[in-house]
Amino acid sequence: MNRIGFIVSLALVSLALLSSMLFVVDQRQFGVIYSLAEIKEVVREPGLYFKLPPPFQDVKYLDKRLLTLDSNDSEPINTAEKQRLVIDWYLRWRITNPSEYIRALGVDEAAGASKLAQEVRNAFTEEIGKRTVRELISTKREELMSEVQREVLEKLKGRNWGIEVVDVRMTRADYVETITESVYRRMEAERKRVANELRSTGAAEGEKIRADADRQREVTVANAYRDAQKIKGEGDALAASTYAEAFGRDAQFAQFYRSLEAYKASFNKKGDVVVVDPSGSEFFKAFRGSVAPAPAPSKK
Template sequence: MNNLNKIMSGLVVAFVVVSLSAFTVDQRQAAMIFQLGEIVDVKTEPGLYFKMPFLQNVRFFDARILTMDSQEPERFITSEKKNVLVDSFVKWRIVDVKKYYVSVGGDEMRAKQRLFQTVNDSLRAEFGKRTVHDVVSGQRDQIMEILRQKADQDARKIGVQVLDVRLKRVDLPQEVSESVYQRMEAERKRVANELRSTGAGEAEKIRADADRQREVILAEAYREAQRTKGEGDAKATALYSEAYSANPEFYAFYRSLEAYRQTFRNKSDVMVLDPSSEFFKYLKSPGK
């Protein structure tokens, strides 16, 4: 009976010692072992570990990727002296547990305050180099990468790695928005006027070219008509000359008839002529 009690007592003591000595670290954690207030070891790999009971104690730290989200949009000034409101967040994690503990006492809140100050200082510096257009749309990705690099460089001093810095929202205060919209509208009007002016110039050029071509075509047509008319007149003259040579008396009679027809075409015309005029030669004696 005494032996059984001793065995049972030994098992109980062993269980207590093991329970006070053993601890586990999972993949989401890192552990730091202290002995009399001094850091003696750091465990970052998952597994079962042991410590000296009563003499040593363990403190666990979150090794997951953490998020620091700004509570309220922060106001920054651009190179144009315009205010912008920025809402951002940071992804970070502990990579050096010992440095993290020594720097901020292992206090996550203090670490976030340090990161917040670093990111804000970087934002202020980067936005001060850029215009409103750059920070709103033009260079947003570039700004975020620069912020991440600067924040990570400072965060390494406290055992933290900055994985990402994101600008969730970049807005303009109401008074700045109105100014920007007015400038954008003026720019659109300027471009529209420039396009209209260019279009009007092109249209005028096309019209001038069309007028020039029309004048050339008309001149060519007139010249061709005059040439054809000249050829016709020449042929008519040749025919008249040939007819006159063949029968001068008949040709004179024919020309007189043409003259009568043209002269007496309008019945209302009144003419005063000498009856003995050569004009009435064939009217007086058509057979001669």
């Protein structure tokens, strides 16, 4: 039994020792072998590898993929005309020399990202200070990002960080919140001014159109009234001429007709009351049948 226990214990120790000597490097990683706190070897190809057991050798891993670093700094930067802008940017980078990277920054990718962020921030501060807001937003935006990338690459060459910067992009450039609110208020005031001006112009044009329409209406009504009066006058004259001609033919009928017209004009309402003496009044002569015949026209 003691022999079996010894064999089992020996097998377990052997397995533990073997597992501590084996390590796997993923295709997305660098494997860095340390020997007594010094870099012994950098494994760049994926696969299964051997090393000495701890504490003689140890292994650390670094990401070999293309990494993205997004800005998280809200501190404004002054432009050439002293306008304060808050910018957002992102950086694409990778570790190319793990040995240099570890000696300069350690085995944590976050340390490299922090150092890179500071360098990119300094480069943006320098380049934005040379340009106006208009240039940053439209005319020289691409030029700005190219200059920032160039400056960052130059600084990295002098520091031997083992890092390659692939691309730098500015995603947003905006005024600080207080200035943004002021700009929005100015834009709103300008839009209101233009709207009020358009309303005033429209109201003036409306009044002008209405005044012209009223004038044309008055002229049209006046002309129509003039023509109507003219036609009415011509009709009255023709009617008078017709009446005169008809009455001239029969004077007694003419007098009778005038009496009837007078009665109709006097008693045009049911409630009208006239108190007269029909027997002695000339007004009711037609009712009494005593209309005098008109003298016959003299013949010459």
